[in-house]
Amino acid sequence: MADSGHLSHIRAPHDTPPPLYEPEDSSTRTPQLGNTGATDDGRINIDLNSRLAKTLVKLVPDSKEPQPFQSSLQLSQSKKLHYIRLNIVIQVVGSRGDVQPFVALGQELQQHGHRVRLATHNVFESFIRESALEFFPIGGDPKELMAYMVKNPGLIPSMKSLRDGDITRKRAMISELLDGCWKSCIEDDPQIGRPFVADAIIANPPSFAHIHCAQALGVPLHLMFTMPWSSTKAFPHPLANFRIGELDPATVNYISYSIVEWMTWQGLGDIINKWRNSLDLEPIPMTVGPDLAEALRIPFTYCWSPALVPKPIDWPSHIDVCGFFFRNPPNYDPPKDIDDFLRNGPPPVYIGFGSIVIDNPENLTNMILDAVRHCDVRAIVSRGWSKLGGDGLPSYDVLFIDDCPHEWLFQHVSAVMHHGGAGTTACGLRNACPTFIVPFFGDQPFWGDMVAAAGAGPHPTPHKSLTAEILVDAITFCFTPSASQAAQKISTKMATENGVASAVHSFHANLPCEGMACELLPDRPAAWIYKKTIRLSNLAALILVENHIINQGHLRLHATQPLHISHTRWDPITSTSSAGMSTVHGMTKSATGLIIDPYSHVKNSQDESALSTAGKIAGGTAKNFGKFNMHFFKGVIVDLPYAAAEGFRAVPRLYGEDVQGHGQVEGWKSGLEVAGKGFAHGVLDGASDLFVKPFEDAKKEGALGFVKGVSKGTLGFTSKTASAVLGLVAYPGQGICKSLHTLAKSKTRKNIAMRRYTEGQFLAATAESKIVAQVFDRFRALGHQ
Incomplete structure (x- = not known):
């Protein structure tokens, strides 16, 4: 049974925004490793008395009484949005759990007439193409990335990683990903050869290339993510841990985002600037790089349920919380062993860690078996990338399985225990499953804390601290009435949400529609300016050029949303x-x-x-x-x-x-x-x-x-x-x-112009006669012959 200390971490589910999160006393956590060490759960120890922290404190907005806020979703309801058919590239770096929500997003965008290309790691090609989306490989090995993150769960690398050369390999991988992301914006489809130039970019922040690609192309950018990445006083950055200081919790929470960004830029700024030079972009100063997205007010959509974490009141209207992204349930016919196991006993507990690569899978397997049998419950254990259970044979109480869609499986289990990936957490709660999270890195501790705060599961336990006794307590807690009721309450609220549809609406609401549309074909984005006055799409421009109505030399590239990166100055000294x-x-x-x-x-x-x-x-x-x-x-x-x-x-x-x-x-x-x-x-x-x-x-x-x-x-x-x-x-x-x-x-601009021109030729060659006639008529109506 969970002891009283364990239960003290749980509070009743609520309808109001979460409270301010207090900085944790270092005496109750892993010992601090100097001023900027890393804890075992992967967060960064930040000394609030450091010079950087004191400087950033001065930039925190003054506290004000909470005011009703509007999201871009609310603001857009009063205006009719003009949906322009765009070439959209979605850039995603991460595991399958990171990629899968964007598959659902891409499918929804296609329903609105957009051409969607999902650019991610090569290993996900078949998964994406089977989902009827275009795919572009950006390189990088997610398995290697996951192994690195388990060894180095925070931003500070371990000495073992330094000795083994992991940092050099990771920096080389980042360079490969940056190049791959840029190519995904302008290169032809690698399978069918159809030309493609991005009219808009959607990305998750770890892809790193997004702002720079958008600046080079002059197109809109929209960030989407499953963990907090925007400064707020409501809760700290998921990767931050604090030394106790004299600052109030809200201030600490707010500056944690800038500090984590500063540390990230310290490690990657030189790689990014070297790559920017290859795109003919000027280098970004070290003091500007960390806060680019916030300084430029890049639209941001968070794909989690407001039933679990409501939108903080200090996030502006260009930041939305839309709900988890769920794809349509797959048509899944379970193998005989899974079907038989589910039919021949009470609903089991699900235990799995997906794409996490664990150092000692045998030890974890034995721990799981001991806990399951001690609690007298049945369990389905996913082998995952760590091959838990080896080639273990099925039994009445435990079944080891390979890949199985969570959307289907979680309908048939009583509780779930996993690493705390946002997608897996969402799927469990959607199916009203009490949840125990064993975090390894990234946003996983954050989701563990949120589930526990809502009462739908016990407090998370980092994987290095996990024991059979803790697993027993966690399983016991998940079967309590309070945990079941809390999970059911969240599930009921989530049932009223459509995260993917809301995110697409948020994307459309933040587009610069008025200056984006072609003046001859308003449902297409402008790519060119003719004689500095008329905005023309690729299709319209090439119809006019190839019919000798206008001269190609009078066309100039049009930036639908230019990004100006300026160096903010605070004083002359x-x-x-x-x-x-x-x-x-x-x-x-x-x-x-x-x-x-x-x-x-x-x-x-x-x-x-x-x-x-x-x-x-x-x-x-x-x-x-x-x-x-x-x-x-x-x-x-x-x-x-x-x-x-x-x-x-x-x-x-x-x-x-x-x-x-x-x-x-x-x-x-x-x-x-x-x-x-x-x-x-x-x-x-x-x-x-x-x-x-x-x-x-x-x-x-x-x-x-x-x-x-x-x-x-x-x-x-x-x-x-x-x-x-x-x-x-x-x-x-x-x-x-x-x-x-x-x-x-000018090399990059000339390359973009050539790529756009080639795409226009492809479109003009297949254009319907009525479209051609419409271009001619509207061009003449503007006073041109």
């Missing part, structure tokens, strides 16, 4: 020091190349002539010398003035004033416009602050307010004027650099 460090880093790297590259050429020159070696040395030296000068002059003439101008412009934020946007610097022309606008506003606003601020604050707080107003006015005048003057040099310089970069780095 940190901004200029950051820019200075970046300049020095670039100069140092180039100077190091002046020494190392010649040595490398000499060392590897055994099979080359002396003249060839000398030529390579001279070329490498000239290249590094040029880079050194470029970093120096760009840093002094452009980067430092730009950082200072932006830093001074941000100063009013320090005393609570909103800073007016000045537009994006995309080239020399927009650089001049921003400089002129910034100078006019900066000088005028700065001068007015000297008089307006003292008057406004004196009305609020009297004499003390007047003094404060004088201080604010003086600071505002100084900072805004300085920003205005520096901006006359900084913004045009930044614009010129971007224009030069666009001219020098």
